[in-house]
Amino acid sequence: MHNFSIKKTVASLTFTAAIMLSASAQAAIAVVVNPxxxxxxxxxxxxxxxxxKDKTMTPYMQSGGTADEFIDKVLSRNASQFKAYWAKLAFTGGGRPPKELGNDAEVLKTVASSADAIGFVDAGSVDGSVKVLFSL
Structure with missing residues (x-):
């Protein structure tokens, strides 16, 4: 009976660790603006x-997983749909897609230095140079 209790405890700890790892694998995204x-x-x-559709701010994008997650969660599209949307708008003269920057540091620097800039970064990259509107 004691052996069964140890196996049950190990199984419970393994399950808990798996849940914690999967939660930490999806990093939070912070939408940031000038302070x-x-x-x-x-x-x-x-x-x-x-x-x-709203031109009051200048949006900045990143490439890679953070962008894909942002597009999915905030824009309710996938990356291909987002690119197609902007390709159509650009072709018809309806606008230009958000400017693309290379990484979190570039987004933070750009947003911090421009009053009308908006961007998104991995929440762990946020520093005091920007204001977080919300996190995903």
Whole structure:
């Protein structure tokens, strides 16, 4: 009976560790603006900015997994749909896609230095140079 209890405890710990690892594998994304930005923006408003429907701010993108997750969660599209959307708009003269930067450090630097910039970074990269609107 004692052996069964040890096996049950090991199985429980293994399950708990697996859940913790899967949760940490998906890093949180922080949507950031210049620290002087006074307004609050919700996810819907941010989506309008990144889709060119609201031109009050200049959006910045990144390539890679963070961008794919942002596009999926905030814009309710996949990366291919997002690119096709902007290709169509650009072709018809309806706008230009968000400017693309290479990494979190470039986004933080650009957003911190421009009053109308908005971007997203891995939440672990956020420093005092920007203001976090919300995290995903």
């Amino acid at each position: 002087g930005f006074a307004d609050a923006l919700d996810q819907e408003k941010v989506a309008q900015i990144y889709l060119g």
